[in-house]
Amino acid sequence: PPLLLSLSPAPTDRQNSKSLSLWAGGQAAMESPTSAASRVDFYGFLDRMRRPEAADLFRSIKSFLASLSLDEPSAEADGARVQAFFAEMEAAIRGHPLWADATHQEIDHALEGLEKYIMTKLFDRTFAASPEDAAADAEVSDKIGLLQRFVRPHHLDIPKVLNNEASWLIAVKELQKINSFKSPWEKLLCMMSCCQVINNLLLNVSMTNDRTPSGADEFLPILIYITIKANPPQLHSNLKFVQLFRRETKLVSEVEYYLTNLISAKMFIINVNGHSLSMEESEFQKHMESAKLGTQMSVASPSSSQGLATSTSGLQKQIDAEGSRFPFMDSETENLTQAELKQLHGLYRKTVTRYTLLSKALRKLSIDEDQLLASVDDS
Template sequence: PPPPELDPDLPFDFHRFLEQLRHRTADPVAKYLRSFLSEFSKKQWMVHEQVKIIHDFLGFITGKMGLCEVWREVSDQEFDHAKEGMEKLVMNRLYSQTFSPAIPPPNPPTPIGRRSRGREMQMTGRRGQHQEDVERDEILAQKVRIYGWVREEHLDIKPVGESGRKFLTLAMQELEKIKSYRAPRDKVICVLNCCKVIFGLLRHAADGDTSADRFVPLLIYVVLRANPEHLVSNVQYILRFRNPDKLGGEAGYYLSSLMGAIQFIESLDRSSLTITDVEFEKNVEAAVAAIAEKPASPPRASAADDERSSRRPGQHDYNKSNNKPSNNSNSDTDDPTAAVAGLLRSIQKPLSTIGRIFGETTGPAPPEVDNPGGATPRGRSPAPQGRGVQRAGSGRSGPGGGMNAEEAAARQASAEAAEALRIQRAEHDDVVEILKNMFPELDKDLISDVVVQKEGRVGLAVDACLLLSS
């Protein structure tokens, strides 16, 4: 694997970014943001259009942020964190339109226009590459159900022992968390944590061999055992909407490895395993029979429902073809370039103020503090209390004595910060307990200090514990 990236001197803090966005000098940026979110939601875009529009907007708004007083004099690292915060905020809000399983399934085409003859047909709901993602999710899930019996020896994995199984269990837990979070950055962190734990297991082994020949079979085994929901869609979502500059180094290596594991499972057959024909046929027949006997289960909740019901801390085309129009797509416009340009022009006309961004929503929006639980990526830190969340003079009541938008926003921010702190403490305790079981020779208080120092990043904490125990 590539060398681990150095920890930044200044951790990413999403709450700090939200505070900066509430600053009066950031009002122009907030207005452009609100306008963009409103305009984006007025039409169902194809995948390649979404990718271009969102990346173009993030590039545009980065330039506007650099002109604001609140960001003009900050360090390069803090401004990079502000860009990360903007990506997270935008993708949190557009998740139901950009994450394939969260988009409603396709409906039968409906005619456009009043006349019965010569009417065009419009298809609503999930389509094009979004529909392909979900179909691949279903194929992968079916493969995992059929090959759920695969054991380490079938993949030529050396025995890992009881201690090694704790590493693998933790890796599965980290990968399963990918479904619970909306920001591409947070999903990447789930993948990183999973892979770092696996590498921790390899470094912990007697021979210390961390080659790809040892790593990839373990990753395949973890995917088969964890069977995370919508794994293909999650990977595609990361590839499409994560800042491309952040997909090099470790992130790029681990994502490529995960895509390789997915493709291996999709094409899995007898020749892929070390197993006798008799044992293979017996296991497959038993798995197929068990699937056939299992009563039909109710449809799984959509990713959007999953997000709301979970605790609230808030290439298949793997070669850049995601940016190209799909052959079977039914675009709503004859000229997608013109449509994209029109949307980008429309955001030049801001629609509202910062108070409305945080005080009004069109529906139940989740708190903006959703970071991978347990993994506690950088950026989970709650906003410092009493630090200018509310502007001077915003304590005035609105008509009828009720709270105005800014008061509501301040209360919401305070409640979110308190909830984030509670979740962070609970997850800290969980991580410490898991690591204590993995490294019983280390003092629990020492492990707690390590987790704090590594800001809850499970992969980094495992590396540190390995060094301390060696």
């Protein structure tokens, strides 16, 4: 739908309040624990924007959205214009009577709320909007789908002492949440949560095993492996969206480090070869061909799958053997002790329970936000 195409006079204060209330209600229905950190920022921003004194700021926002909708979408051009508007609004907010006595943190909260409001409005225009982005997302997802079938921690030179299925599973789930949100900050929170789980794992292992933390030498390989395990939806588009539309002044320090590492993980996956996985190129190509065959078999009809499986039973057994994941993926069944089997069963029950709860939570977030946003524009 068009973005605020009507250039009608600015709404009254009562209309402003109604529009913001409707939109905020829709956002509340989509909240999740991951976005808890930004909830206060957002509602504090809306609370001030409902006041009569904020009418000039509200007009500026509507005018910007209307002007942007008149031009053809262009991710880079839109990114530059949005960043310029954020800078302009930051100056306006800092000098506005509503924030005359505000602390630096309160102003930052207002800017977080502004970013979320603007980018949710512009989401359909700015996220994965070009055929090139769709193609890049498909390329990354397909490549990861193949790598999932045979890549194991030792292929990335991850020490066994860092093999922690429980922590890895949490990191995977955090990364897979990125498409549940529409603001750059909330998407970035998912990426950061994933990276912080890995960072905590490295720190805990270094403390309990008297090891010297090795930083990126171990962090990046684990992040690559987690990304392969997660195969997060539209990874290319999510990274591009955050790079272009997250306020530039906030992409610094730890945030910049984590984002840069995730971009590096994506590039590693795109350019992966035998050497990068510590194997001969011929062996790598063999694994890739086997993975492609396994993918074809999984999408084929039952009858054709049966015939193909009969002619390649030995290969399929190899694929099945290598395709297991969490937990104890590198263990042989006959070598597991009774205690380990009990632990395995307990981990399985926890995984199923968490997955079920996550699925229920995500279903609750499936409200049609476009209709809610449309109601704001029509108010």
